[in-house]
Amino acid sequence: MTQSADTVPEAGPPLARFPMRRTCPFSEPGEYAALRADEPVSRAALKVNGKPAWLITRHDDVRQVLGDPRVSSNLKLPGYPHQFHIPEELLAQVRLMLLNMDPPQHTAQRRMLIPEFTARRVRELRPRIEEIVEERVAAMLAAGGPVDLVTALALPVPSLVICELLGVPYEDHARFEEWSAAMMNHDLSPxxxxxxxxxLDGYLDQLVTRKESEPGDDLISRFLEKNRAEPVADHADVVTMARLMLVGGHETTANMIALGVLALLEHPEQLAQLRADPGLLPNAVEELLRVFSISDSGTARVALADIEIGGVTIRAGEGILALNNAADHDETVFPDPGMLDLHRKEARAHLAFGYGIHQCIGANLARVELEAVYGILLRRIPGLRLAADPDSLRFKDDAMVYGVHELPVTW
Known part of the structure; x- marks a missing residue:
């Protein structure tokens, strides 16, 4: 027998509220395990507006949703589970990003960008990425501990990398990092x-305008050149694409750098294994990505037709949150999922980068950045340790992308 939102009685128990908070930075919210076991496709009320949405918590079900062409990423559609206060009049003016486009528009723009993020292209970038990391770690050593790893390393590395890739002047990084952090905050007013x-769009509008007449050797300029030969985007589309690349290219990786270092320092036996076998680094990155799954609800969708997930019918027009953090702690795929295991054979089955046509286009780049940071940092500063009580650390419970605000370290 199937059920749907329509079958839930109005007088029934109140819906759980979403998002749900992590009580431990190295684990999923406590409610997720119970949902996977008892109600893997369940309804919740969004804290931002009280509207209902479906929560999908099992690994196979999350993959099914994200791979189904009958669900949409278009945030303008009725029923889309917004997690910000967005008035209708503002929503009508929103320009869709690649993240929120459906085919064929999504297909056309993504095809233009894929060559910038292939494994081969990222391998070519690795020496420069490692050079950037070496420079930042050297600056840390010169300054001496304690330092805040977030401001000294976690933010500068991905910011420098994405600025060079896009052709954005790094001297402007403080401005766009401030705008980016604001845009990730659940509690922001409209x-x-x-x-x-x-x-941010005003800043990028000027940048794109300049590159239209004075192109450089960067992603935006190359996209503009391809777009002139085969138009798939107008000027505003390119600005919006640049915003997604700039924000997504540093916000997620910066948070993963800091959280990954914290996890290693708090699991000394795992850290010792990594130091003893640097070849373990690629799998360690996958396991850290799995454990944190920092963009848990970035896979918001809305059903375009009635679909059945896990024996439950989700009706057309209903919002869906395919929770990758819940999926990445699914006991049927990852035995003892709450344990950090850098040798975990199935680690790469994680969905931290999403799945399907909207899987993170910068996944290869993020992996190389994380490998470079963890590897170089641990080699250059073997005595690295926390310089604060772990219980005093402030985590980004109010943000779309999970992270830690500061990470004091010394050596």
């Missing part, structure tokens, strides 16, 4: 969110 988007 006015504050709109102001952050408008400010």
């Amino acid at each position: 006015e504050e969110y709109g102001a952050a988007v408008q400010a």
Whole structure:
């Protein structure tokens, strides 16, 4: 027998509220395990507006949703599970990003970008990425501990990398990092969110305009050149694409750098194994990505037709949150999922980068950045340790992308 949102009685128990908080940075929210066991396709009320949405918590079901062409990423569609305060009049003005496009528009733009992020292209970038990491670690050593790893290393490395890739002047990084952080905050007012988007788009509009007449050796310039030969985007589309690349290219990786270092320092036996066998690094990166799955609800969708997931019918027009953090702690795929195991054979089955046509286009780049940072940092500073009580650390419970605000370390 199937069920749907329509079958849930109005007088029934109140719906669980989403998002749910992690009580431990190295684990999923406590409610997820119970949902996987008892109600893997369940309804919740969004904290931002009280509207209902379906939560998908099992690995196979999350993959099914993300690979189904009958679900949409278009945030303008009725029923889409928004997690920010976005008034209708502002929503009508929103320009869709690649992340929120459906085919064929999504297909055309993604095809233009894929050559920038292939495994081969990222291998070519690795020496420069490692050079950037070496420079930042050397600056840390010169300054002496304690330092905040977030400001000294976690933010600068991906910011420098994405700035060079896009052709964005790094001297402007403080401005766009501030706008980016604001745009990730669940609790932002509509006015504050709109102001952050408008400010960043104004900056990028000027940058794209300049590159249209004075191209350089960078991703935006190459996209513009391809787009002139085969138009798939207008000027505003390119600005929006640049915003996604700039924000997505540093926000997620920066948070993973800091959280990964924290996890290794808090699991000394795993850290010792990694030091003893640097060849373990690629799998260690996959396991750290699995454990944190920092963009847990970035896979919001809305059903375009009635679909059945795990014996439950989700009706057309209903919102869906395919939770990759819940999927990445599914006991049927990852035995003892709460344990950090850098040797875990199935680690790469994680869904931290999503799945399907919207799988993170920069996944290869992120992996290389994380490998470079963890490898070089642990080699150059073998005595690295926390310089604060772990219980005093402040985590980004209010953000779309999970992370830690500061990470004091010394050696």
